[in-house]
Amino acid sequence: MIGWVLRAILFLIVLRLVFRFIASVMEGMSPASSQQKAGKKKSVPLVKDPVCGTYVVRERALTLDAGKQTQYFCSERCRDQYVQRAAPAIAPRSGARR
Numbered sequence: 789m790i791g792w793v794l795r796a797i798l799f800l801i802v803l804r805l806v807f808r809f810i811a812s813v814m815e816g817m818s819p820a821s822s823q824q825k826a827g828k829k830k831s832v833p834l835v836k837d838p839v840c841g842t843y844v845v846r847e848r849a850l851t852l853d854a855g856k857q858t859q860y861f862c863s864e865r866c867r868d869q870y871v872q873r874a875a876p877a878i879a880p881r882s883g884a885r886r
């Protein structure tokens with residue numbers, strides 16, 4: 789008799805797991821909904837600040853389009869420093885100075 793109860797419980801647990809699995813798969817398939825639920829602890833894309841070496845969450849980082857690739861910064865100060873360092877490469881031509 790106890791065997792039946794155990795089987796029923798096991799069945800329910802398995803059913804739950806299956807439903808959860810399906811739900812997570814469905815969620816993963818639609819990128820729009822998964823982005824909205826960003827509060828979940830998934831792998832957060834981290835980017836490195838080239839100035840101070842801090843790792844910043846990409847969505848919160850300040851960006852700078854540095855020609856070939858986009859650079860990410862933790863703060864405006866770091867971005868300014870980077871711009872100053874790489875001034876000749878990035879800054880638009882200001883006058884014909886030689």
Ligand SMILES: [Zn+2]
Nearest residue numbers: 837840862866
């Ligand atoms: Zn920084």
